[in-house]
Amino acid sequence: MQEKVQNVALVGAGTMAEYHVRGFRTAGAEVIAIVDQNPEAGRAFAAKWNIKGGTYPDLASLQAAHPEVQAVSVITPNKFHYPLVMESLQRGLHVFCEKPPALSVAETVEMTETARKVGKALQFDLNNRARLDSQFIKKRIVSGEIGRINSAQATWMRRTGIPGFGSWFTSKAMAGGGPLIDLLHMIDLALWFMDYPEPEFVLAQTFDDFINDPDFSGSWGKAAKKPVGHNDVESACHGFVRFKTGQVLTFHNSWAEMIKAEDTYVTLQGSGGGAHIRSVNEQNSCELYAEKDGVSHDQSFRFQNDLDMGRTRAPANFIAALNGDAEPLTRPDEAVKLMRLIDAAYRSAAEGRPVSCR
Numbered sequence: 518m519q520e521k522v523q524n525v526a527l528v529g530a531g532t533m534a535e536y537h538v539r540g541f542r543t544a545g546a547e548v549i550a551i552v553d554q555n556p557e558a559g560r561a562f563a564a565k566w567n568i569k570g571g572t573y574p575d576l577a578s579l580q581a582a583h584p585e586v587q588a589v590s591v592i593t594p595n596k597f598h599y600p601l602v603m604e605s606l607q608r609g610l611h612v613f614c615e616k617p618p619a620l621s622v623a624e625t626v627e628m629t630e631t632a633r634k635v636g637k638a639l640q641f642d643l644n645n646r647a648r649l650d651s652q653f654i655k656k657r658i659v660s661g662e663i664g665r666i667n668s669a670q671a672t673w674m675r676r677t678g679i680p681g682f683g684s685w686f687t688s689k690a691m692a693g694g695g696p697l698i699d700l701l702h703m704i705d706l707a708l709w710f711m712d713y714p715e716p717e718f719v720l721a722q723t724f725d726d727f728i729n730d731p732d733f734s735g736s737w738g739k740a741a742k743k744p745v746g747h748n749d750v751e752s753a754c755h756g757f758v759r760f761k762t763g764q765v766l767t768f769h770n771s772w773a774e775m776i777k778a779e780d781t782y783v784t785l786q787g788s789g790g791g792a793h794i795r796s797v798n799e800q801n802s803c804e805l806y807a808e809k810d811g812v813s814h815d816q817s818f819r820f821q822n823d824l825d826m827g828r829t830r831a832p833a834n835f836i837a838a839l840n841g842d843a844e845p846l847t848r849p850d851e852a853v854k855l856m857r858l859i860d861a862a863y864r865s866a867a868e869g870r871p872v873s874c875r
């Protein structure tokens with residue numbers, strides 16, 4: 518029988534880390550220790566969350582002190598996902614990694630292949646799939662109610678919401694980009710509903726209005742005391758994707774754009790019906806549309822407030838899946854397709870033309 522996984526450590530003790538602690542504990546795992554290159558951040562987090570095994574500057578010292586650790590969560594700025602995931606896998610650890618998977622397709626492919634080679638689990642935190650309304654719609658899609666999904670629209674738009682103004686969030690070298698790669702969740706959700714088709718080509722455009730205006734900063738992430746450099750990522754990205762299956766997707770991602778208020782939704786049109794799922798002001802709802810006997814059948818559903826958008830359920834699922842108690846919420850090959858789409862969107866915007874995904 519396979520060994521039960523219950524000892525985990527966190528790599529990165531910033532804003533997102535508390536969701537990982539809650540999720541792991543919900544699933545019955547113990548958070549043994551912390552790795553953070555900033556020892557003060559690690560120690561403060563460990564004290565607040567009663568994590569007793571200490572704070573370490575790197576994975577080598579963590580493993581030397583705690584050989585019992587079986588899995589890690591990588592919760593650092595995006596640039597460090599690739600090196601830390603690779604090292605963790607090579608050290609024989611299962612890995613749960615924050616989104617985005619990495620900065621490029623090439624890195625994501627290498628991470629995925631390494632996980633397969635060393636026989637360790639690799640899941641990415643695409644937490645919006647764990648929302649109750651997302652799970653509900655997915656079930657209705659799998660039951661065949663919506664038929665074949667032809668087209669989808671994925672939107673996460675903010676009026677003012679640049680995270681961590683002047684910090685790693687707004688540095689291309691550290692984050693890989695702006696709202697397209699950061700707010701990738703609705704694109705992932707649409708792809709998951711569509712059974713994760715292979716993207717074929719993308720036409721996209723980025724905009725950088727307001728990206729250097731602190732009045733457009735959001736509440737997420739700590740603004741830099743000393744800016745990392747100038748803010749060199751997009752403030753908005755809009756695009757169109759055709760998949761090899763003939764399905765299509767339009768997406769709208771922004772941190773700063775002139776809309777009435779923040780909006781987060783996916784809409785789907787299928788051969789048998791339609792669906793819409795929306796999260797506004799922490800209120801989640803969804804609708805299903807069908808035509809029967811010449812009559813429009815619309816159903817609407819409300820869900821108890823899902824304050825953390827699945828951020829606790831996703832790490833809990835990682836542990837449950839490792840222990841054979843649930844299906845994994847995400848698969849590495851999906852992360853590769855997602856990054857193919859994102860890479861192509863940035864290339865399309867840079868080259869000013871539609872581009873093939875590769």
Ligand SMILES: NC(=O)c1ccc[n+]([C@@H]2O[C@H](COP(=O)([O-])OP(=O)(O)OC[C@H]3O[C@@H](n4cnc5c(N)ncnc54)[C@H](O)[C@@H]3O)[C@@H](O)[C@H]2O)c1
Binds near residue numbers: 529532574615699
């Ligand atoms: N799933 C979601 O809803 C969601 C929301 C926000 C952020 N995120 C993602 O979570 C990750 C972390 O974001 P955050 O807001 O917690 O960041 P943060 O800046 O608050 O914290 C990052 C922590 O990582 C530490 N760190 C940096 N480099 C390190 C290294 N090489 N080794 C060890 N520790 C290192 C820092 O000292 C800091 O304590 C990012 O990838 C971000 O995109 C996900």
